Amino acid sequence: MTHDTDAIVIGAGAVGLACAFALVQRGFETIVLEKEKAIGQGVSSRNSEVIHGGLYYPTGSLKARLCVEGRRQLYAFLERRNIGHAKCGKLVVATEPHEIERLDAILDRARANGVEGMQRLSGAEARSLEPGLRAEAALLSPESGVMDAHGYMDALAGEISAHGGAIAVNTPFAGARPLKGGGFAIRTGGDHATEVTARHLVIAAGLGAQAVAGTIGTYPAEAIPPLHLGKGVYFTMTGRAPFSRLVYPLPIPGALGTHYRRDLGGQARFGPDLEFVDAEDYSVDPARGEAFYATIRRFWPDLPAGALVPDYAGIRPKLHGPGEPHPDWRIDGADRHGLKGLVTLFGIESPGLTGSLAIGEHVAGMLADGR
Numbered sequence: 001m002t003h004d005t006d007a008i009v010i011g012a013g014a015v016g017l018a019c020a021f022a023l024v025q026r027g028f029e030t031i032v033l034e035k036e037k038a039i040g041q042g043v044s045s046r047n048s049e050v051i052h053g054g055l056y057y058p059t060g061s062l063k064a065r066l067c068v069e070g071r072r073q074l075y076a077f078l079e080r081r082n083i084g085h086a087k088c089g090k091l092v093v094a095t096e097p098h099e100i101e102r103l104d105a106i107l108d109r110a111r112a113n114g115v116e117g118m119q120r121l122s123g124a125e126a127r128s129l130e131p132g133l134r135a136e137a138a139l140l141s142p143e144s145g146v147m148d149a150h151g152y153m154d155a156l157a158g159e160i161s162a163h164g165g166a167i168a169v170n171t172p173f174a175g176a177r178p179l180k181g182g183g184f185a186i187r188t189g190g191d192h193a194t195e196v197t198a199r200h201l202v203i204a205a206g207l208g209a210q211a212v213a214g215t216i217g218t219y220p221a222e223a224i225p226p227l228h229l230g231k232g233v234y235f236t237m238t239g240r241a242p243f244s245r246l247v248y249p250l251p252i253p254g255a256l257g258t259h260y261r262r263d264l265g266g267q268a269r270f271g272p273d274l275e276f277v278d279a280e281d282y283s284v285d286p287a288r289g290e291a292f293y294a295t296i297r298r299f300w301p302d303l304p305a306g307a308l309v310p311d312y313a314g315i316r317p318k319l320h321g322p323g324e325p326h327p328d329w330r331i332d333g334a335d336r337h338g339l340k341g342l343v344t345l346f347g348i349e350s351p352g353l354t355g356s357l358a359i360g361e362h363v364a365g366m367l368a369d370g371r
C-alpha cells in the first residue's frame, strides 16, 4: 500500500523535531505537524536550557541512557552548527553535613551512568572554584552546560528541510485511524483541514500527548497514562551573576531543586520550583520568591534582600502526582498500545532537551525495526 508520506510527527518541540531529524536522515519522507504558529512554543521554550550530565537518573533507565548519549550528540551538533552554548560545568552542593551521604550516592550513580569526569570536592575546594558558595562538600560535573534552545530548534528545522522534510505550523492534529493495509490516515484541523496518510506516526506533543493519543479511536485507554502538570517558576536577579558554574542543591522529590545558572547572556537565573497545578497557567506569583530566598541562601548566603525579580514559568508533563514515585519517560511502541507503526512519547520532562537527539534516534530505530 502506498501512503502520502513515510512518517508524520505530531509536535514541533525539541523532541518532535529531533525525531523528524533522525527519520529524514534515515531516508523517511517526514512531515511535522504543529498546532502553534511557530516551532518551539511549548515546553521546549520554557525550561532552564541546561545541558544535563546525566547524574541522577536510575542506571539503565531511558532517562539515564538517552541523557548521557543525547548530551554527547548535542554538544557535537551545537559545535558543528555554531549554536550558542557553554560547557560551564556544574556543582551539586551539600550544604549540611547530613547531606553528604546523599551527595556520595549521586556520585556513585553518575559514575554508573557513564558520566565523564565527575569529581568529589571538599567544601574548601568548591569555594576555591566559586568564592561566595556555602558548601560542606560538592560534586563537580564538568560536562554540564547551558545552551540556546531556540537556536537549536531552528537548526533542527533547517536540517529537516535540507533533507526534504516539511514542518506545517498552524496545523493541529485532529485524529487518526489505522488503515487496514498498515499505516494511518491522519486528520488535521485549522484553516486548511485535510487528511493525509502515513506509514508511521510519532506523537511528540509534550503536554498534549495524552489528548492526541486519546483522539485515536483504537488507542487502548489503559495505555494512556494520566497527565500531571508540574509547574516551575523562575526568578532572575538584579546585579552581577555570582557564580560562573551551574549550582544545584540536592534534588527534592519530583525535581532537581531550585538551582542557579548564568545564562548565555550573563544573567543570573534561579529556579524552577515545583507546584502541581490543575491547568496551564504561566503567571509567576511574586509570593513564591520567599521560599527562593531561603533555598538560595543555603548555598549563597550573600544573596541580597530584594534582589529577586519574577521571571517566567514552565510546566512539566509529569506522569506522577505529589508524593508518588518519579517514573521513567514512556516511549511506547506497538508492544504497549498494539498499533504497529506508531510511537507515543509520554512524560518527556527533564532532561528531554538534553536527550532529544538520542530520543530521536531511539524512536527512528523503533520504527525502522518495525516495532
Ligand SMILES: Cc1cc2nc3c(=O)[nH]c(=O)nc-3n(C[C@H](O)[C@H](O)[C@H](O)COP(=O)(O)OP(=O)(O)OC[C@H]3O[C@@H](n4cnc5c(N)ncnc54)[C@H](O)[C@@H]3O)c2cc1C
Pocket (backbone or CB within 6 Å): 010, 011, 012, 013, 014, 015, 016, 017, 033, 034, 035, 036, 039, 040, 041, 042, 043, 044, 045, 046, 047, 048, 049, 050, 051, 052, 171, 172, 173, 174, 204, 205, 206, 207, 208, 209, 212, 232, 272, 313, 314, 315, 316, 317, 348, 349, 350, 351, 352, 353, 354, 355
Ligand atoms: C521548568 C522546566 C525546566 C526544564 N529544564 C530542562 C533543562 O534544563 N534541560 C533539559 O534537558 N530539559 C529540561 N526540561 C525538559 C525539556 O524542556 C522537555 O523535556 C522538552 O522540551 C520536551 O520537548 P517536547 O518536544 O517533548 O515538548 P514541547 O516542546 O512541548 O513540544 C510539543 C509540541 O507539540 C505541539 N502540540 C501539542 N498538541 C498538538 C496537536 N494536537 N497538534 C499539533 N501539535 C501539537 C505543541 O504545541 C508543542 O509545540 C525542563 C522542563 C521544564 C518544564
